[in-house]
Amino acid sequence: MDYFNYKNGILFAENVDVDRIVAEVGTPLYIYSKATFKDHLQRIQQAYSELDTMICYSVKACGNINILKFMAEAGSGFDIVSGGELYRTLQAGANTSNIVYAGVGKTDTEIIEALNADIGYFNIESEAELKNLIRLVKENSSAPNKKAKAALRVNPDVDPKTHTYTTTGKKETKFGVDIERARKIFADYGKNKSVALCAIHIHLGSAGHTIDPYVEAIEKILALIEQLRSDGFTIEAVDIGGGYGADYITGTAPTAADYAAAIVPLLKDKNLKLILEPGASIAANTAILVTQVLFLKTSGRKKFVIVDAGMNDLIRPPLYDAFHFIWPVKVDKEFVPDRRDKELKPTGTEVVDVVGPICEGADFFAKDRTLPPVKRGDLLSIFTAGAYCFSMSSNYNARGRAAEVLVDGDKFSVIRRRETYEDLTALER
Numbered sequence: 001m002d003y004f005n006y007k008n009g010i011l012f013a014e015n016v017d018v019d020r021i022v023a024e025v026g027t028p029l030y031i032y033s034k035a036t037f038k039d040h041l042q043r044i045q046q047a048y049s050e051l052d053t054m055i056c057y058s059v060k061a062c063g064n065i066n067i068l069k070f071m072a073e074a075g076s077g078f079d080i081v082s083g084g085e086l087y088r089t090l091q092a093g094a095n096t097s098n099i100v101y102a103g104v105g106k107t108d109t110e111i112i113e114a115l116n117a118d119i120g121y122f123n124i125e126s127e128a129e130l131k132n133l134i135r136l137v138k139e140n141s142s143a144p145n146k147k148a149k150a151a152l153r154v155n156p157d158v159d160p161k162t163h164t165y166t167t168t169g170k171k172e173t174k175f176g177v178d179i180e181r182a183r184k185i186f187a188d189y190g191k192n193k194s195v196a197l198c199a200i201h202i203h204l205g206s207a208g209h210t211i212d213p214y215v216e217a218i219e220k221i222l223a224l225i226e227q228l229r230s231d232g233f234t235i236e237a238v239d240i241g242g243g244y245g246a247d248y249i250t251g252t253a254p255t256a257a258d259y260a261a262a263i264v265p266l267l268k269d270k271n272l273k274l275i276l277e278p279g280a281s282i283a284a285n286t287a288i289l290v291t292q293v294l295f296l297k298t299s300g301r302k303k304f305v306i307v308d309a310g311m312n313d314l315i316r317p318p319l320y321d322a323f324h325f326i327w328p329v330k331v332d333k334e335f336v337p338d339r340r341d342k343e344l345k346p347t348g349t350e351v352v353d354v355v356g357p358i359c360e361g362a363d364f365f366a367k368d369r370t371l372p373p374v375k376r377g378d379l380l381s382i383f384t385a386g387a388y389c390f391s392m393s394s395n396y397n398a399r400g401r402a403a404e405v406l407v408d409g410d411k412f413s414v415i416r417r418r419e420t421y422e423d424l425t426a427l428e429r
């Protein structure tokens with residue numbers, strides 16, 4: 001569900017004509033819909049309202065501080081993985097007790113910043129990290145006697161059935177510890193005076209489309225929690241991470257209500273606070289990347305549409321084999337799409353590769369994709385570009401990063417200006 005729709009053959013972001021935004025801001029351009037962000041958050045809040053739930057939106061998915069600000073105002077906490085992401089949430093005025101901090105390689109500086117910010121939970125990925133956190137809490141002169149709270153990240157050894165690069169909850173990944181080791185870590189540190197190890201964290205992976213792996217993983221960690229409690233340890237919360245599906249193809253991802261229908265009954269009456277870390281399921285459908293057609297060309301049997309956005313702007317297709325629906329911003333009425341799907345092939349369309357200007361074979365957005373006829377100067381919308389798109393963008397080929405625009409009803413504002421040549425060299429000496 002989102003607020004990007006065609007009206008009389010013209011793509012609108014909420015109530016604003018995409019063409020009009022491009023005329024002012026140019027391309028390549030990320031356009032976000034505030035209503036879509038808020039709607040997705042609200043659906044999760046409603047789906048889990050029976051439980052004591054803390055929703056921590058995953059900043060890595062899309063972390064512009066304007067977005068984090070209205071998400072915090074709408075009741076979201078945040079899942080962070082670096083000092084930089086903590087800084088972003090502080091800039092956005094987040095309630096720091098609703099922040100959870102994961103990551104296998106937190107530096108001392110980052111840990112001290114998070115201690116000083118008094119975040120909710122450190123999600124601990126190894127025994128070595130826990131020992132280091134205990135040391136830093138003891139040495140923290142700015143907050144003597146202050147106890148930090150921690151969740152132990154456990155690998156439930158469950159396959160989320162997604163791309164190998166986004167699979168994180170199997171036994172032999174670099175994340176968390178296996179269940180057997182978890183009991184030993186509680187035995188050694190579960191009653192520590194500086195760090196209250198009082199929660200269990202899991203994160204299976206990203207962009208899965210099945211609910212069963214969550215059920216399997218939660219059942220495994222509930223058994224662990226029962227054992228830990230009977231060993232005398234206090235477990236107050238369970239953080240089940242992110243990875244919930246997003247609709248890259250219309251209607252393919254389970255909804256927040258679908259996930260909750262399977263998850264809530266497992267956790268009811270367990271005296272556990274539930275923490276969720278959704279990234280893509282909130283952000284993916286909140287944005288489009290608009291790009292302009294530069295040239296058409298044919299080589300052998302292949303037709304190419306060369307556009308002004310590149311893999312530096314959006315890298316998911318070559319990195320994850322990801323599908324992003326692509327369609328012109330303005331279309332004749334027979335080409336108005338009724339869904340976003342690679343199988344959408346109305347008569348009169350042609351099969352093309354949509355590629356960028358970067359000097360790499362990996363610089364593509366779609367291969368052998370059906371598109372209505374386009375010409376130089378036309379605008380294309382790359383849909384479902386809200387998660388891991390701008391946040392993974394780079395300056396490769398000395399290209400300035402795209403601008404970001406936020407639409408709110410019938411208004412829009414630039415929330416990050418386009419990078420200039422001067423920005424590219426500003427830090428070089």
Ligand SMILES: Cc1ncc(COP(=O)(O)O)c(C=O)c1O
Pocket residue numbers: 058061079102203205206207241242243244277278279280281387
């Ligand atoms: C620990 C953790 N939590 C949450 C997320 C968010 O995942 P998603 O965007 O798939 O919901 C990630 C993504 O990498 C993660 O590593």
